[in-house]
Amino acid sequence: MIDSLDGGISLTFDRVSTDRVSRAESVAHQVSELISRQNVQPGARLGRKSDLRDQFGVAASTLNEAIRLLESRGLVEARPGPQGGIFVAKPTAQIRLSHLILGLDATSLSIADALEIRNALELPLAAHAAIHADREGLARLERIVRRMGELQDDPAEYLRQNWQLHEAIALLSSNEMLRTIYLSLLDTARHSLRDVAPDAHFREAWQENWALHRELVDAIASGSPGRARIAAERHAPYAERLNDTIA
Template identity: 30%
Template sequence: MAGSGPHLAVFAPVGGAGRVDAVVRRLSDAIALGLLADGEQLPSEAELAGRLGVSTVTLREALMALRQQGLVETRRGRGGGSFVRTPREPPELGARLAAFTVDELRDLGDHYAAIAGAAARLAARRALPGDLAPLWRSLDDMARAARSSRRAVEPAQRADSTAALRRLDGRFHVEIAAASQSARLTQEEIRLQADIGPLLWLPYDGPEGHDEVTAQHRAIAEAIRRGDPGQARDLAEQHVLDALERLIELRLANA
């Protein structure tokens, strides 16, 4: 199992009440965001329960729920275990957007901007060069996915490319939070990305939108690499707030 910052946050103790639901939410969010890759084998039940700070009974209940959702596959026999199954992009993003009021979107966006800004500020202060390597890999992966989206001819191919870009966008922001060296910020970033991430980048579908988001991502990453906390925070906050305003415009246009 990789020891990257996002992975460490995914497998940190869940704490609190309702632990079955908490484990299901933690792992399902990580799978949806691509932090746990399709086909990746989860740790053994005993190890995973210990890392999440829950009993094996609780963990088994959570894995059962994830299997029912099609997010985990259990294989028996030699080389068996629990393996991640990445879901296809859900087609109901428009319906999800319509379920939010404008005030709810603005409130959620304000909260997310504060988290993203704090994570970028701390990353600029604390991150070592090795902590930043995942950011640049994600940016390269985004560029390849964007080129694939431009070349796509069939609607299914375009949908797959768009879904990949959204997952990569979420992964990029989680990696910034991981570079901040704060497990709590990283876990909150994962939760928020799962809640609003796919919606937040909905207005940027299409080549021009991809290019704009990529430029903003690179500017944030460069500010973190330069060790400029104020600039990194401001760019990250503005990145989220710009997307939020476009999302609200899209919500009103489809009301």
């Protein structure tokens, strides 16, 4: 057991185990656990990089990779300068989307509202796509939805392909203003995204969610705007606001 040298709070780390996980992932996991277990508050200093390298007994490259992993999960932030080091980050905002928990930048403004507006625009976009889709556009939709059907064990990639599918549908619309607004809302959410995690029921609900997207693509391919609107309405995910910001 090794005490940190952060000069403010007393933290205890275990030596890194390399069994079945990389050294960097092991360090990241232990830091995450100690933040949770010891209820370390946002803004607390975990130490300088040199301190943490000594405490974990790892090389600089390994520690840097661990910090990158932790930063991508919104758990820590690195600050430069004499008073810098590795600090516990402010928690991200979160919303629930189709059995996925989306972790967003804490500074993001009402992403749930942006997604709600985006969902409302999907009905006319689906109808436009049914009218205007060409062979190449339909082939792209088919490739994406098939790929989604292979991702029940990868929720982050499933969400990425999901949003890529809706982007591809929007690009088939002839209404430039509608298309631009929709893609802007999609980009707002996508650029604010820091983490994706499945809830306890993701595996149970995944098949149904994918089937709704499968039907949406089939409806667009049918060329019937009415069928496409119905499919879009049935599929529209419900964005449940868990919390906008966590102070």
